[in-house]
Amino acid sequence: MDAAWPALDSATLHAWKLRSAGSVTRRANSILPLACPDGLSAALSAAVASGVHITLDAAPSPAWLELWWRVDGRGGPAERSIAERILLGAPAIHATAFDTSGRAVGTGRWALAAVAGVGAWGGIYAMAVHTDARRRGMAGNILGVLVAAGRDLGVRELWLMVTAANARAQQLNTRAGFTEAGRCHYRQAPLRVAAGFEARV
Known part of the structure; x- marks a missing residue:
């Protein structure tokens, strides 16, 4: 990964x-x-002390970036610029779903990772759907297109990651044939508050 x-x-x-x-x-x-x-x-x-047109591109288009960052981005222009560099750091297929008006309503990314001794694997990332287009099977369509695109390239081994709290995404992934292979956890140091400031939740 x-x-x-x-x-x-x-x-x-x-x-x-x-x-x-x-x-x-x-x-x-x-x-x-x-x-x-x-x-x-x-x-x-x-x-550490449906009615949707899906296009495929090698690089994220402006419409792809705008929608993905709006749905899943964290930060401002500087952080978005770094995210773009990360996206371009590996060979990938970027799927953009457009509605009948030409508006981008869904994104997904299939990235290639050639692992020594294991072979080529594809990773699914950046699955995002516009709030107005949810509950319509959009994510399933995008995922299906990405999986098929990977198979066309001869890569049949895939992985993806989803949060434990995202039950809908887990259901989607199960329907697509994915099974749980492992779990990860991000550990973060406690927030440090500068002197003179009060922390409130």
């Missing part, structure tokens, strides 16, 4: 890959174990 969503800066420390991308996306700003560690908590502490 690292090859398909590459961080802008990375380094290896012992059995860990350290990744940084200006705080844009958790995946590109995370620590990746290069082997399954014994005692994960201790190791982490040591490592």
